[in-house]
Amino acid sequence: MHVLTALLEDAWYSDYGANDRRRITMLVLLGLVLSFIVCFKLNRTWIIGAAIIFGGIFWFYLEQALVDHRQRLIGSMASLSAYGLGLLCAIIWQAMSERARRQQLHRHLRRSMSPDVADAIIRAPEGYYKAASGNRREVTVLFTDIRGFTHRSEEQDAGELFTQLNTYLERMVEVIFSHGGTVDKFIGDAIMATWGELGESDIDNQLNHSVLAAQKMLDVLDELNRSWEADGLKPFRIGVGIHHGEAIVGEVGSDQRTDFTVIGDAVNLASRIEGLTKALGVDLLISATVAEKFYDNFNWIYVAKVRVMGRDGGVSLWTPASAIPEENAVMQLVVNKYTSGDWVSASQLLEQINDESHFAGVAKFYRRLLFEVEVPAPGWDGLITIETK
Numbered sequence: 001m002h003v004l005t006a007l008l009e010d011a012w013y014s015d016y017g018a019n020d021r022r023r024i025t026m027l028v029l030l031g032l033v034l035s036f037i038v039c040f041k042l043n044r045t046w047i048i049g050a051a052i053i054f055g056g057i058f059w060f061y062l063e064q065a066l067v068d069h070r071q072r073l074i075g076s077m078a079s080l081s082a083y084g085l086g087l088l089c090a091i092i093w094q095a096m097s098e099r100a101r102r103q104q105l106h107r108h109l110r111r112s113m114s115p116d117v118a119d120a121i122i123r124a125p126e127g128y129y130k131a132a133s134g135n136r137r138e139v140t141v142l143f144t145d146i147r148g149f150t151h152r153s154e155e156q157d158a159g160e161l162f163t164q165l166n167t168y169l170e171r172m173v174e175v176i177f178s179h180g181g182t183v184d185k186f187i188g189d190a191i192m193a194t195w196g197e198l199g200e201s202d203i204d205n206q207l208n209h210s211v212l213a214a215q216k217m218l219d220v221l222d223e224l225n226r227s228w229e230a231d232g233l234k235p236f237r238i239g240v241g242i243h244h245g246e247a248i249v250g251e252v253g254s255d256q257r258t259d260f261t262v263i264g265d266a267v268n269l270a271s272r273i274e275g276l277t278k279a280l281g282v283d284l285l286i287s288a289t290v291a292e293k294f295y296d297n298f299n300w301i302y303v304a305k306v307r308v309m310g311r312d313g314g315v316s317l318w319t320p321a322s323a324i325p326e327e328n329a330v331m332q333l334v335v336n337k338y339t340s341g342d343w344v345s346a347s348q349l350l351e352q353i354n355d356e357s358h359f360a361g362v363a364k365f366y367r368r369l370l371f372e373v374e375v376p377a378p379g380w381d382g383l384i385t386i387e388t389k
Contacts, residue, residue, distance in 0.1 A: 135250065272315075
């Protein structure tokens, strides 16, 4: 070993001069630069491997052309070692950058979806990146909003209200995550949640999980309201609307900020349906595309067919049924008579629904319609036109 070291030192200091050493030093530096460029510009492993092999061969023959034959061994060893070291450093840096990028994505995902879903995406992020590039997907969208929140924000103590609101949002997000949903965004006190935006192909699962989540959210809110009332705080009341349809999924935004989101008619309609919960005096409404899964389930009842702003066709709305079968029967007759244009019979049936009924809010909605217009217009199609958003 000592002999080899002595030979290398003798070759370096004795066999060639300062100009040759400077030339080799420049080649070493160029080798480092080239290796970094190769790794940062090429992302696929097989391309990097090929670049290492062909780059090494090219570098070896380049040095032989530039360095005197007596110093080929020393020069080639030095520059090729630098080339390999540069590639190794660049690969390590690239791996660290990729790890940091995945950790950042993981933190972002865990804020908007359940930990299990976020972990699955990180293990195989290709599906997320494919969805983020923009795709049409069959999705289920849920909107929920606190009734009268704007008015409360003008009267209630700000700190107290925000504490109450954050407690509510935290519990609602837990419910959405536990049912496999994604929190797309908060819009003030409103929540938009989605199922299927990452390619969930089982539509029945989407619908079932979204409806179960909505029902659980209402149950959890009842618990919170009892706790708040015990502490002297006013309770919250929310409306929940769910719709299933086609939407566009992807990342939108600017270079400074992007959001993975769902946009399109399905989102707009889900928001409109949630808004109608207040008009109909119910806590939960689902569209026909969601109710199709539950047609054989007597826990749901058809309550209206409406025409919302921006859509020509009608949207059928369903809500949880009453525990009293007689109430369900009367309410269904009211809706059928009104839709068919027999408003006299509908008005008479409404007298059987009192303020204590499960459908008191729906009955009030129809009474108001019948008070405003006593008979249907010629050619009436049975759709209730909603002028407001």
